Amino acid sequence: MSEHGTDPATDTFVAHRNLLFTVAYEMLGSAADAEDVLQETWLRWAAVDLEQVQDHRAYLVRITTRQALNRLRTMTRRKESYVGPWLPEPMLTAPDVAEDVELSESLSMALMLVLETLSPTERAVFVLREVFDIEYDEIAAAVDKSPAAVRQIAHRARKHVDARRPRRSASVKVTRAALESFQHALETGDLQGLLDVLAPEVVMLNDGGGIKVAAPRPITGASKVARFILGAMAKNGATLTAAPTVVNGNPALALSLGGEFDGVVAFRIEDGHISGLYYVRNPEKLTRVDSETSLTLR
Incomplete structure (x- = not known):
């Protein structure tokens, strides 16, 4: 004892x-x-x-x-x-997670969606090796493979992820500016403001899980995304407000409609523009956005 x-x-x-x-x-x-x-x-x-x-x-x-x-x-x-696009479960995280560049990148919605394209074993090997820097022998014992096989799996998974992962994260200053512009355009219903901050090839994923209304497929292109957002707001008729928050170690917005919490939207930002929008509305996935979750690589 x-x-x-x-x-x-x-x-x-x-x-x-x-x-x-x-x-x-x-x-x-x-x-x-x-x-x-x-x-x-x-x-x-x-x-x-x-x-x-x-x-x-x-x-x-x-x-x-x-x-x-x-x-x-x-x-x-x-x-x-699953009904519609599946997104990772967002979690409110402590400031130290955001300060750890390696951890916050690995937890980002954009990268975690890339990990979804790996096989279970590839994902396990990639996470243990690339995120947690665990030795091949230890990984081999964990996934019941030989060290040589694990090295091959790690190489294949790394190549797959590198071809699809987001480019280097935008600076804090650039990220903040993009989110402030998006928030302002969102709350004022400014179509041009949204078009200015969205990348031409932006992709929006909505996760309602069949519980909340959400687009059943990804929406692609600045014009389509902006018009979808403003159309949804107009159809709902309630006042929309957005509050800055941090989920998975990355800046996000908590959205409320008519004063009631509606969901969390996370972002992928490249070259000062928003290239990815990940909106989680499924209430079953929003139980971790009220209190901080402690995460660590060590």
Whole structure:
């Protein structure tokens, strides 16, 4: 027992909990499923003879990865029947997450959507190697592959992601300016203002999950996106307000209609213009935007 009356297994699990949650979330894109994975990890960890484990952190990451892989395969089938576009679950994050460039980039909606295009094993290997810098031997043990196979998978996944990932993130100043322009145009119903801040090839994804009304397919092009946004506002008839927030370590806006919270929109910004809009309205995915979630790479 520790001085606080808990056993070593509990102390170790608690010490690494934020890391394990971050691993699970990066693999799944769902905070709810990541929490389930942590519960499963704890049940298996509690049954382990700690004296037989040399590296507790590595062993916990291994358990978490295996459970997340099992969950990811189930989620793949679940997403096939999802109504409309599927977006990662947004989470309100602490300032230190935004300050960690590597972590905030890996958590961005834009990159997490790229990770969705990988196979479950490719995603696990990419996340563990590229995001958490875990050695190939440890990854091999976690995904039940040989180190040589893991290196090949990592190379293939990296090549795939690099071809699709967003270009280098815009500076804080540029990002803030773009979001302020978007917010102003949104709240005033300024069509030209929206067209000025949206990139010509902008893509908008709306996730209502069949619970809230949302566009069933991606909307592409500045004119179509701007007119869709203003048309939806006019159809609803309620006053729209936007409040700056930070989700997944990146700037976002929390939108309210008629004074009632409606959803969170995250952005991809390139060359000073918004090239991606990711609007989550599904209430089942908005349970983590009221209080901060602690995430870490270590």
